[in-house]
Amino acid sequence: MPAATPLSPQRRRFLMDTARMAGGCALAGGALVWLARDARALPAEALRPPGALPETDFLGACIRCGLCVRDCPYDTLALAELGADGPATGTPFFTARDVPCEMCDDIPCVTACPTGALDPALTNIDDARMGTAVLVDQENCLNFLGLRCDVCYRVCPVIDAAITLELSHNERSGHHAIFAPTVHAEHCTGCGKCEKSCVLPEAAIKVLPLRLARGAPAEHYRKGWEEMEEHGGPLVEGVIDLPDRLPGPGTDNLAAPGGFEPSFTLPGAGE
């Protein structure tokens, strides 16, 4: 066996120093990873400016310069302060209940962004999806109680598309209508004017981030009625179309085998 060459002390010191440095950096790096990942948890009530990339991409793109905040003409946007606001320190956000987005036509915040964290591809503010409004509390919404508050509907910049009033019978009074404010997410920009204007002490309609507000259909789902319309007929040949048993005042049910007499007949019907 050849004699081992004596190890130099410099070599040992170098290896020791390197190992120590690498260990220290791994420790500090681990802490930084933890902090950086922790910063991803955007609170539900904090909304990003229009055109903001999805949160995980946003945190890699936003340099926290605050130019969007400076160019926002309505004091809507603010930079998150360490320990005082929820979003990652120094990133822009707004709280709909405090100051909603006024949906400027020229979208100055997006124009101001030097990095593209606010996507310059957004040129029509109606295409912004800062979140979506959800009527979270039907039990306290005045319209659902049968009153005509309508404020969220009236203030909506995309009125009659993003929020409509859907009529239904008011079972409580028996002879009034309920005008239910109904959000259509495909048109809602998430500007937050409805949440801001809700007259209740705590808003019954709130703008939530899409990840919380929306479900998603499975990719393989097909809606039969849409497919049928596209195809111009049933997709499967030779389907036997059985007669439908229609509910109705009397006759249809009696005509069907095993039919029964309705429990009551409306006055003047079935003559």
Add this chain to the structure above:
Amino acid sequence: MKETMKLPVGEEATRLKGWWPAHRFLVLRRLSQAFFLGLFLLGPWLGLWWVAGTLAGSRTFGVLPLTDPLVLAQSLVAGHWPELTALIGALIVLAAYALIGGRVYCSWVCPINPVTDAAHWLHETLGLQKGWQPKRHTRLWLLAMVLIVSALTGTIAWEVVNPITMLHRGLVFGMGFAWALVALVFLFDLLVSRRGWCGHLCPVGAFYGLLGTYSLLRVSAPRRAACDDCMDCFAVCPENHVIAPALRGKDGETPLILSPDCTNCGRCVDVCSVNVFEFTHRFDQHVEALPPPERSGTTAA
């Protein structure tokens, strides 16, 4: 021991040169730091929006974009290709500091510098031990660590804790609890490690140091023959390992301080009572031939 060594740092220079020549670069540096901070405060305080944004990214007179190149580098490794505005801004900053010295940012612009300088002043006043002194290149390791963490997490990782942008953004936009982070840096420099943050750990300083490796603007010691070994320059320099190669260089060796660690703060120029140092460019190799200085102190000791 030489008599002048017993004097407080800079006192002999003040006595011989007068107050202003002995404090010139210190005062100019504080004015510069106040100026760059003031530019950003003109908007929120006085409504004069000449400069908008923060040190991470800004817009001057509505046209000139400036971007912190390290922040943008983290964004790049995190997987985001930025818009042209930010890229141009970063290139301008890169070019400027590559020319005048990367760490000029540290001593003439960075808002943390007055904090750590204050910590160092108090540290000296209280006569504290130098404490934990990690190797100078620790900051290079940390710089690499920051870039790796950015790539791993897909975020601009250092901005989660960076006291520089936290303090600057805090002053311009609103502080939150960022002052606590600044206080930590102050306490670290005061109690744990003399000149620890800027001198050993800060990865931003490491980045700017690398950036200025071949910079033009340099401090030189052309009158090194006049040096009377008072040691004031070593005492006042925040990166004092950079001085010896230039000051103690033999004939034929460069009088230039070529280490990228030098922050071009100019304090050595100030405190030298025999005017050994001066600002010059990196191709200026001239050394003045001088009669040997009076070293009476050394023989008397």
